[in-house]
Amino acid sequence: MIKLYSSTLKKLLNKWPGKKYLGEYRFLPLFFLLGASLEFSMINWRVGQTNFYSTYKRRQAKNIVEHELHS
Template sequence: MFYSNKLAVLLNRWPGKERFGMYRFLPVFFVLGAVLEFSMIKWQVGEVNFYSIYKKKQAQKIILAEMNNAADESV
């Protein structure tokens, strides 16, 4: 198992140990999640980003559902 004295010192110096216990790191992970979400929406690779792909997939699902409903009603 990986163990680092510098990491242990850093984690022990992190505030809120007595009051929050292991949950004192929760704000860090919340911010990391927000940064990840922001990057998925704003950063583009070529002409594509995560949000445009998501919108395209949602539109395809809606159209497919409407086509299936129309086919069921005509039968």
């Protein structure tokens, strides 16, 4: 039989707190914090003069103009 996980990973996951009360959902706060930090970095970190949202807004404006021109 193929082993799809390591015993070290299994031990680490079993040591994560909240197993009794939350079960498999005990990792949810971790993922919530990771998602919030990703969103924060997308808003606040700039590369040169641009960040994710300025690029997104520019692309949306371009799509609206193209749609209006073709209509």
